[in-house]
Amino acid sequence: MQGLMMDFPLTLQHAFNRAIRLYPRKEIVTQTDGEPHRYTYSTWGKRVYQLANALKQAGVQEGDRVATFGWNTYRHFELYYAIPCMGAVLHTLNIRLFSEQLAYIVNEAEDTIIFVDADLVPFLEQLAPQFPTVKLYVIMGEAPYATGALQPSVDYETFIADQPESYDWPTLDENAAAAMCYTSGTTGNPKGVVYSHRSAFLHAMASGLANGPALGEQDVILPIVPMFHANAWGFVHAAALFGSKVVFPGRFMDPMRIGRLMESERVTFAAGVPTIWIGLLNLLSKEHFDFSALRSIVCGGSAVPQALIEGLQQHGITIIQAWGMTETSPLASISQLRSHHLDQSQEEQFRIRARQGTVVPGVEFRVVNIETGQEVPWDDESYGELQVRGPWVARAYYKDSESAAKFADGWLRTGDVAVVDHDGIIQLVDRTKDLVKSGGEWISSVELENLLMGHPKVLEACVIGIPHPKWSERPLACVVPKPEYVDQVTKEDILDYLRPRVAKWWLPDDVVFIDAVPKTSVGKFDKKVLRSQYGMYSLPS
Template sequence: MQGLMMDFPLTLQHAFNRAIRLYPRKEIVTQTEAEPHRYTYAEWGKRVAQLANALARAGVRDGDRVATFGWNTYRHFELYYAIPCMGAVLHTLNIRLFAEQLAYIVNEAEDKIIFVDGDLVPVLEKLAPQFPSVELYVIMGDSPYATGALQPSVDYETFIAAQPETYAWPELDENAAAAMCYTSGTTGNPKGVVYSHRSIFLHSMGVGLANGPALSEQDSVLPIVPMFHANAWGFVHAAAMVGSKVVFPGRFMDPMRIGKLMESERVTLAAGVPTIWIGLLSLLGKEHFDFSALRSIVCGGSAAPQALIEGLQKQGITLLHAWGMTETSPLASIARLRSYQLEQSEEEQFSARARQGTVIPGVEFRVVNMETGQEVPWDNETYGELQVRGPWVARAYYKDSESAAKFADGWLRTGDVAVVDQDGSLHLVDRTKDLVKSGGEWISSVELENLLMGHPKVLEACVVGIPHPKWSERPLACVVLKPEYVDQTTGEEILEYLRPHVAKWWLPDDVVFIDAVPKTSVGKFDKKVLRNQFSMHELPS
């Protein structure tokens, strides 16, 4: 017997229509060099329609890929809806990728048009001759920019200016492609993940769940996490659906500008990677901001050190630790305290909040032994690879014949190593490739890093395994000191701090002080750079 419900297509047109019909007065604010740019959902909706008309006039048809190369701004927000709602595919290009990876992505996706922020034009100029599929460049800026090699090109405002403010949106299949994003390509070429209208719709509802980030009409949301990667964690889709005020940082993401923006726009929910919040916390020791409107910040992309969570809480800021991947749209789990944990000690609560937490409704998980493939016990000790599935989890990569190894038996093999406690709360201990295997035993680089970053003199720390003649690998701690402690701290002092917290064989064999931890294009620690740099480092005997 079948259900008798309406066959209602789950597409982004629903979120768009809700935004302009139910929340026309709500604001969209973008930080600029001068005064913030601000307008309403009603005005945004008219410009989205103008943009769709301009794209159709430029020859964009169903399924065509239209790329963006830009910061988090109101124009990018317009592109996020005009392109998929007209039946084309939004392809967000990561502005921090290496040139050869960018060329590979544009050519594999066969992008037809690229929208590029004016200050990023020089980056694309060098690569334009390698983009045979691109027919037009649209330059986003407050005035036309000299575009050199980007030909033919047109200014964004000129492109949409004469177009009607309404558009005959087509009926869409909810399973049709709406957007695509490539992984950050830390090993090999980046892989394309194609999101459907249905997957984005359901993911947006996940962002609004009380057990998730709980985004609502009451919020003023600041997505610092880039729109050019992993859908800005779904906040720009969910914001339109639920009617949140949206605040965009543009290219101004230094801690001072972020702090002032959060204060002036009464931000209630912000989202970004740990490095953003480490920078802000450091500034809060010297500057005062009125964050009385802020209910929480969502942090993901890489593990948030417990010391960061504790430090922000002392400033009255609640950090929600989340986990996800490009392949999971990306929100998959979030560490919210359970009802019975509210009675626990502060120390136990911080420990729980530093985990990756509970998968949100819509996502299923299992943690399996990396050799036998069997599920590990939920004892909070046994390591295994985290695997997930759900309606917003990818089942294959775009044009990739080797996807099968990553997507086994209907599950995404994440490459993350986790333990699970008796309540099903996840704690990621490492990436499979970053675990240090010493004398046949595993050492978690992430756990060591979290402990190191609890040292009051340490700003950042990264642990990598380097070759050892007896033990195969041993951990090396690469430490960035806070500026006031540079040249005033010894490696032995750092190790002494660690000793009470870890087994003796977990203790790094050496500590090296570095100026900065190298980062990937999405702000994660780039451990392969440090592994290469210190592969010949002589460890103390």
């Protein structure tokens, strides 16, 4: 016997329709060089319709890939809906990838049109001859120079001008592709993840759950997480679905501009990687902002140091750790205190908040022993690879016949090493490739980094494994002092700080001071760069 419920397709058309019909007065704000650009969902909706008509006139058909190469702006927000709602596929290009990786991605996806922000035109010009499938470039904003190799090209406003302000959306299969994004390619070529309308819809719904980000109509959302990667963590979908005001930072990502924007727009919810919030915390020691409207920040992309959680809390700011991947859309778990944690000490609560937390409803997980393949006990000590599955988790990569090992038995093998406590709360201890194996025992580079960043004179820290003739590998700590403490913190200061906090054999064999930790294209610590720099480093005996 089957249920007798309507077969209602879960598509992004529903989110778009809700935004323009129920919340036409809500604002969409974009930071610019001058006064912020402002308009309402009502105006946004008309422009989305115009854009869809222009795409259709340009020959875009259902299933075609249409790419974007831009910052977090209102035009990008228009593209986020016009392209998938008309049945094409939004392909967000990571503006910080190496040129060879970008060329590979555009050609594998067979993008037909690329929308590019004006200030990014020079970079794309260098690669345009390598894009045989691209038939048109649409320039967003005023380019102060000729578009050169980007031919044929057209200005965005000219492209949509005089188009009708209505469009009959086609009936779409909820499992049809809505968007695609490639992984950041830390090893080998980037891999394409194709999101369906259904997965994007359900992922956005999860952002409204009370035990999730809990987004709603009264929120003012600031997605600092880039729109060019992993759906801006789904918050631009959630904003339209729930009718939230949304604020875009544009290309202005420095802590001062972010702080002023949060203050002036009365932001209630923000999202970004730890490096953004480390910079803001450092600024808060010198500057004052009115963040009284802010209820929470969701932080992901890499582990959130406990020192960052504690530091922001001293300024009345609640930062919530979330975990996910490009392959998980990406929200998979979120770290929030449970009812029985509320009676515990503040120190213990901070420790719990520094974990990756509980999987959100809709996602299932298991942690599997790396060597035996058996699920590990929930004892908060047994290491294993975290594996997940759910309706917004990828089951394969685009055009990749070799990805079967990554998606084993219906589970996504994340490559993250985790432990689980008795309540099923997850803590990542490392990536499988980043664990330091010393004398047959594992050392968590992530745990060491979190402790190092608790030192009052340390801004950032990264730990890598260095070959050792006796122990196979030993940890090397690469430390960035806070600007005011450059040349005022020593190796012994660092090691003395760690000694009472870790086992003796976990102590790094050496500490090197660097100007900045290298970052990947999405703001994560790039350990492969440090490994290449220090791979032949001679550790003290």
